[in-house]
Amino acid sequence: MFKNKYLQYYALAMLMAAPGAAMAQANYPTKPIRLIVAFPAGGSTDIVARLVGQRLGEKLGQQVVVDNRGGAGGTIGTDIAAHANPDGYTLTMGTTSTHVIAVGAYKTLKYDPVKDFEPITLVASTPYLLVVNPGVKANSLKEFIALAKSQPGKMNYASAGTGTTTQLAMEMLKMAAGIDVMHVPFGGNGPAGVATIGGQVQALFGSMPAVLPQAKAGRLRPLAVGTPKRSPALPDVPSVSETFPGFDAQLWLGFFAPKGTPAPILKRLTTELLAIATSPEMKEQFERNGADPLWSNSPAELSKLVASDIEKYTKVIKAAGIAPQ
Numbered sequence: 215m216f217k218n219k220y221l222q223y224y225a226l227a228m229l230m231a232a233p234g235a236a237m238a239q240a241n242y243p244t245k246p247i248r249l250i251v252a253f254p255a256g257g258s259t260d261i262v263a264r265l266v267g268q269r270l271g272e273k274l275g276q277q278v279v280v281d282n283r284g285g286a287g288g289t290i291g292t293d294i295a296a297h298a299n300p301d302g303y304t305l306t307m308g309t310t311s312t313h314v315i316a317v318g319a320y321k322t323l324k325y326d327p328v329k330d331f332e333p334i335t336l337v338a339s340t341p342y343l344l345v346v347n348p349g350v351k352a353n354s355l356k357e358f359i360a361l362a363k364s365q366p367g368k369m370n371y372a373s374a375g376t377g378t379t380t381q382l383a384m385e386m387l388k389m390a391a392g393i394d395v396m397h398v399p400f401g402g403n404g405p406a407g408v409a410t411i412g413g414q415v416q417a418l419f420g421s422m423p424a425v426l427p428q429a430k431a432g433r434l435r436p437l438a439v440g441t442p443k444r445s446p447a448l449p450d451v452p453s454v455s456e457t458f459p460g461f462d463a464q465l466w467l468g469f470f471a472p473k474g475t476p477a478p479i480l481k482r483l484t485t486e487l488l489a490i491a492t493s494p495e496m497k498e499q500f501e502r503n504g505a506d507p508l509w510s511n512s513p514a515e516l517s518k519l520v521a522s523d524i525e526k527y528t529k530v531i532k533a534a535g536i537a538p539q
Contacts, residue, residue: 310527333513
């Protein structure tokens with residue numbers, strides 16, 4: 215009898231709570247939204263997150279606050295996002311580094327890119343741009359390769375951290391060109407760029423939004439882009455694929471929420487983010503920063519991309535001989 219009464223009270227409580235939960239979702243959002251960026255300010259992920267986050271806040275009627283949680287190749291901030299309350303008030307800008315490469319680059323991850331997140335949508339991709347300090351005696355990719363071959367193991371390159379796409383892009387070039395250049399990891403594209411400008415390292419295969427302003431200002435010398443075709447942002451800079459056919463190094467950026475975030479909230483976010491990505495204003499801002507807008511990407515398509523890229527890049531990491539951290 216007690217058990218039956220308990221079940222009756224429990225069912226009644228659930229029925230009373232359900233309308234409240236539904237109402238909260240219908241009124242979403244009622245407070246600011248935290249957007250976790252797993253890299254320091256000034257990098258490509260941060261730049262794109264702030265551009266899109268500002269517009270998302272305007273559309274939702276609530277501020278989207280960027281929370282930079284850099285470190286360990288983006289895995290620290292991504293872990294925080296994975297275990298946040300799944301109520302729609304914590305999102306993260308996921309990347310090829312945090313949701314794909316980290317799987318093969320780290321022995322143990324505290325999060326599962328597939329099981330711990332709800333994919334929302336892609337918003338942009340960006341080429342990787344090979345740049346060198348102006349003091350390096352190389353004005354082209356060919357000259358850079360020749361210089362590296364003349365002093366194997368003595369030149370070095372910066373990355374945004376071990377297990378990031380900035381490391382993998384250079385490792386792919388090393389394999390293609392047969393060169394030996396030492397890896398020096400930093401805590402994001404911003405610090406890696408500063409070190410390259412300062413001459414602490416000679417080269418960086420950085421994502422375009424982070425290094426493009428410095429290249430245009432002459433503080434870094436651009437040698438080649440990682441995408442199969444040249445970038446409209448730097449039309450005179452050749453692609454690596456012109457020397458090594460099939461070479462492709464680029465970064466995708468998308469929005470994710472913690473697993474269990476209510477479906478109505480995810481649907482609202484997907485709708486608003488796709489509208490932002492397809493707007494002429496955002497397209498112009500992306501292209502100005504060397505990024506390419508992506509749209510018509512459903513959560514299912516983003517989920518499929520994550521799974522296929524994990525398989526693809528895990529093989530590349532093994533081929534490059536990168537030891538898991």
